[in-house]
Amino acid sequence: MITSSSGPGLLFPKGGWENDETVREAAAREAVEEAGVRGILLDLVGEYEFKSKTHQDEFCPEGLCKAAMYALYVKEELDSWPEQETRSRTWLTIPEAVENCRHAWMKCALEEGFCKWHQDKGHQLIQ
Helix, strand or coil, X not given: CEECCCCCCEECCCCCCCCCCCHHHHHHHHHHHHHCEEEEEEEEEEEEEEECHHHCCCCCCCCEXXXXXXXXXXXXXXXXXXXXXXXXXXXXXXXXXXXXXXCHHHHHHHHHHHHHHHHHHHHHHCC
């Protein structure tokens, strides 16, 4: 997980995607930019809706966004990465991550999405 640049609590790397990349490619890029990790992007663990104050405008006053969360098997921790001046990464157990997670939708992604994925097949893929 990473620290937030806008307040307390921890987050998973997230962000938008560029016109020339897929959602999967964007997920891998955000992991490098925000957390300084590279690895093997595994399965989609779920899609989650959330509200974003920075995405509120005349076309979407609610600021509704959709996040696609993927499991990432981390193979490399970078010594330097693009956002290391504003974010730090930390490794936690799942209960610690749930306790420290800033957003309810991310807790849901962790508890319901990732834990179910891991129980069903994730542990088999990374052995």
